[in-house]
Each structure stands twice: as structure tokens, then as C-alpha cells.
């Protein structure tokens with residue numbers, strides 16, 4: 067109360083710049099969410115295609131993450147990741163297509179009861195027709211994707227046809243940086259260096 071403003075006080079100069087030490091190279095939101103999808107894809111055991119998805123609400127909160135994998139209880143050691151072109155087996159029961167849950171589907175299923183209405187889905191690969199159905203039915207409104215390498219396949223053309231009909235927007239996302247490096251060793255080394263500095267100070 068001692069600093070109460072009164073009419074005679076000089077107003078601060080509105081043009082004055084605030085000096086602070088804010089980092090300049092912090093991750094922007096879209097790069098952050100796509101990087102989260104990519105990090106999730108690193109969990110996939112699929113030898114040929116690793117896909118990750120991250121669903122974000124309008125408050126920029128991550129509400130679900132997923133990657134392509136087999137259902138719970140269906141061990142990667144008991145079920146095969148092979149596909150027909152591998153030439154390992156002609157039996158469909160020995161092919162991954164019978165069992166794999168796609169990243170987008172896993173993300174939707176992993177949302178833990180949270181409503182996905184109005185959310186945005188970040189995915190490393192354009193959704194297939196089966197995932198597109200789930201995306202539409204779960205209420206996701208926007209899809210940001212990185213790769214659309216199968217654009218000409220009917221499966222993916224079907225996705226776009228459904229998205230267009232359902233009013234789901236989809237946009238290829240171009241990151242603003244070439245890479246995001248996650249360096250575990252940096253943290254370990256930093257702690258080690260601080261510890262060494264502390265020891266040196268005690269000497």
C-alpha cells in the first residue's frame with residue numbers, strides 16, 4: 067500500500083525494452099509436439115516403419131501419445147513383424163498386418179478417457195483409412211503430418227476423401243529446425259563437472 071499509485075506519477079515509457087535472459091533457441095510448440103511424436107516412434111519394434119502420434123488439446127496439453135505396436139499381451143517374440151515381401155512366410159497369420167495397432171489408433175486408445183473433441187493430432191506419417199475413421203469418430207479436428215510417402219495408394223486417398231467429407235483439416239508440417247538432439251550424456255557430464263568443482267573448492 068505504501069507504493070500506491072496516484073495521478074501525479076510519471077507513466078513508464080511504453081517503448082522501453084525489457085531486458086531478460088530468455089533463451090532464443092527454445093522449441094516452438096509445433097516442433098515440440100512433432101518431436102514428441104517422433105520420439106514415441108522410437109519405441110516401435112517394426113523393422114520397416116516406425117510411426118509416432120501425439121494428440122494435443124486447445125490448451126496445448128498433450129492428451130495422448132502412441133506408436134505402432136502389437137496389442138497388449140501379444141508379445142513381439144511370439145508374433146512376427148514380417149510382411150509378405152520378406153519372403154519368410156506366405157501365411158497371413160505370420161504377417162504383422164494381422165496384429166499391428168497403428169500409432170494414431172494407439173494414441174486414441176491411450177487417451178485414458180479424455181475427450182479428444184476439438185484436438186489436433188501430430189503424426190509422423192499421413193494416417194491410413196482405418197486410422198482416419200478413428201480420428202473422425204473421436205472428434206479430432208486437425209491433423210498435422212510430416213510424411214505423405216504413400217499418398218498415391220488408395221488407402222491414403224481414402225483417408226483424404228473421408229477427412230474432406232468430415233471437415234477434418236490436414237496439413238503437412240514443416241519443422242522450423244533440422245533436428246532436435248536429446249543428449250543424455252550432457253546431464254550426466256554437467257552433474258559430474260559440478261561435483262568436481264565442489265570438490266576442488268573444498269581443497
Ligand SMILES: [Zn+2]
Nearest residue numbers: 168193194197
Ligand atoms: Zn493407420
